[in-house]
Amino acid sequence: MAELIVISTLNGVLFGMLLFLLSSGLTVIFSMMGVLNFAHASFYMLGAFFGFQLTRWIGFWPALVIAPLLVGVVGMGVERYGLRNTHKHGHVAELLLTFGLAFAIEEIVSMIWGKSPVDYRVPAALDFPAFTVFSTNYPAYKIFMLVVSVVIFIALLVTLKRTRVGLIVQAALTHPSMVGHLGHNVGRVFMLVFGVGSGLAGLAGVIAGPSLVTQSDMAALLGPILFVVIVFGGLGSLPGAFIASLLIGLIQTFAVALNGSLASVFGPLDPSLGPSPLTDIWNVTIAQIAPILPYLLLVLVLIFRPMGLLGTRES
Amino acid sequence: MTNAPTPTLAAAKQESGGALGFYGVWVLAAVALVVLPLIFSSGGSLTSFCLIGIAIIFALSYNILLGQTGLLSFGHAVQYGLGGFLAVHVMNAVANHNWPIPLPVIPLIGGIGGMAFALLVGWVMTKRAGTVFAMISLGIGELVASSSLILRSVFGGESGITTDRTSLMPMFGWTFGPQIQVYYLIAFWVLISAIAMYALTRTPLGRICNAVRDNPERVEFIGYDPHVVRYLAYMFAGFFAGIAGGLTAINFEIANSAYLGATQSGLVLFSAFIGGTAYFFGPILGAILVTYLQLGLTSVTSVWQLYFGVIFIGIVMFAPGGIAGILMKHRPLIRAGTLGTVIPSYLVAAIPTLAFALGIILTIETVARFSGGDVINLLGIPFVATAPTTWAAAAVLVVGGFLVARITWRRVAEAWDRAATVARDRGYLA
Secondary structure, X not given: OHHHHHHHHHHHHHHHHHHHHHHHHHHHHHHHHOOOOOOHHHHHHHHHXXXXXXXXXXXXXXXXXXXXXXXHHHHHHHHHHHHHHHHHXXXXXXXXXXXXXXXXXXXXXXXXXXXXXXXXXXXXXXOOEEEEEOOEEEEHHHHHHHXXXXXXXXXXXXXXXXXXXXXXXXXXXXXXXXXXXXXOOHHHHXXXXXXXXXXXXXXXXXXXXXXXXXXXXXXXXXXHHHHHHHHHHOOOOHHHHHHHHHHHHHHHHHHHHOOOEHXXXXXXXXXXXXXXXXXXXXXXXXXXXXXXXXXXXXXXXXXXXXXXXXXXXXX | OEOOOOOHHHHHXXXXXXXXXXXXXHHHHHHHHHHHHHHOOOHHHHHHHHHHHHHHHHHHHHHHHHHXXXXXXXXXXXXXXXXXXXXXXXXXXXXXXOOOXXXXXXXHHHXXXXXXXXXXXXXXXXXXXXXXXXXXXXXXXXXXXXXXXXXXXXXXXXXXXXXXXXXXXXXXXXXXXXXXXXXXXXXXXXXXXXXXXXXXXXXXXXXXXXXXXXOHHHHHHOOOXXXXXXXXXXXXXXXXXXXXXXXXHHHHOEEOHHHHOHHXXXXXXXXHHHHOOOEXXXXXXXXXXXXXXXXXXXXXXXXXXXXXXXXXXXXXXXXXXXXXXXXXXXXXXXXXXXXXXXHHHHHHHHHHHHHXXXXXXXXXXXXXXXXXXXXXXXXXXXXXXXXXXXXXXXXXXXXXXXXXXXXXXXXXXXXXXXXXXXXXXXXXXX
């Protein structure tokens, strides 16, 4: 039990930090531009696939730098030539544009790399067990992922709190039009923020790719969870996104590791009852409902605290 | 049939011949629905008509949310799928107990299923509009789709639940075994649902829905609760989506968890938006086009979904009014008789635009077939995906087409402005 708790906590924090790499960009983009970027998880997927391809061509370490940059450039292009032109048609059109993009990117990726998972491996330099807890070898690559996410997290924090650009971004989080009135080139700030946000998502993809499965449906699997994170944390709140990322990372990891069901706690139902929704619910394990837990959480949050954990605005 | 404000002068003209034109459209639609399978009687086209009919009801029901009430839903397939599942279960129960319920009533039960679910979750969902509604509809959609795989006894797991539509009581000697009889059943429901949904837009509720879409704050000031209005709209949308789901269950004699999924929700959003959400007939056009493309493209190319995405992005960026919006934009020009001055510039712009589109198609197909080494047959010209000449041709078409098209579209805009000015002078354009 203690082993399960330690390993799951480590994995949960790791997954949470990955989620934060994505949700931080999404939150900042949403706060500044009012656009919930549906394609954000697609940038994560692009990062993973670019990382895979570049690792093949030039090795993992250059790919770790170049792939996120490439994704960032794609993101900036999307902002400059897509969103900026759609802005005049309103928020719904912008949301739908990113929705269409997410759809198209998934199709393009499966067109180029196929629908089955690609062989994106952990680099040899990091392919060893870092330490042994109880009887489980904890892979060094996961520690590397954790270190990268924490470093990015600190860098983000320092940039936001200590630099001039961070100051403008922070101001734009709460008062986007005022920032424009003060004479900043809001268009360029938007493009930059969008690029950095998608670049971070790309980085998350590059480092998560070898550890998770690199497949053309990875964006569709992660995207909705990402929305849960930022709604749960409070739309537009970075600290909220951080807490929600960790929380959902931990919840999902623990749920997957637990095998209990109502049947294992209270004993099996009388077999004469026959198959019914009750027996389904009775026999389902916590691991099986892990995929729906985030959505359950989302619905509960929207019912009881519509502004999310730390959010201030309702929509 | 418009919901957009028409200029007073044009509106006055519309009133005079209104009643005849209004009923004429529906009679014409009914006649077309009856006659269509007689003209195109092959099995393939019958199947397509059935799918298109269902898609029309589904897209129209979606537009009650997006077009009429301004609610962007990413989980509309939930009501559709649940309606389908309820229909299948009821059909099986009716067959087992020999209840005297004929098949044509079953879609109504699907509708009640969709409405019941909307009743259950709608109050919480419609508290807020905008992004929050979009998110919660996505969440509910994922929740129901994932839950359907857990509740196996109700949803049948991956394989779904099958039924037999001929096992129900025959009606007027029809067993609904042959596809043509199913077609007429679907056509009947398409007509009824379309009339009902159109009538809904004309009721005070439909009008207040539009008001909630445009300015919820003012709606509150005049004494309505936008939340209640959104809730009602959500229930009506759920009802008609359920009818579509019930018809699908009858058509395929199966309901599975794919009915509830994100793909289905995405397709209906595509249909409604590509067709145009501002006009009642928009989603009908969209449903026809999307279903037709879906059926036609699958046999031509393996990446047909990508074309959907590209068309959708194109519509969002360049014509957010959809096909209906483009068509209706020309109405004042036709009335003023100035459309003729725009058409030449359209014809000029069509050539590079077509070249650009062909270039995009060639590029996509080259990438898609690169590893397979298949030959692309475009306009009868064979292109080899691995040949550099193909790449060059694609690049020239895309880049050249884009550059020339940009110039020609600028000229279209100028011609349009001149024509619109004349139309405005003559009082046909506000």
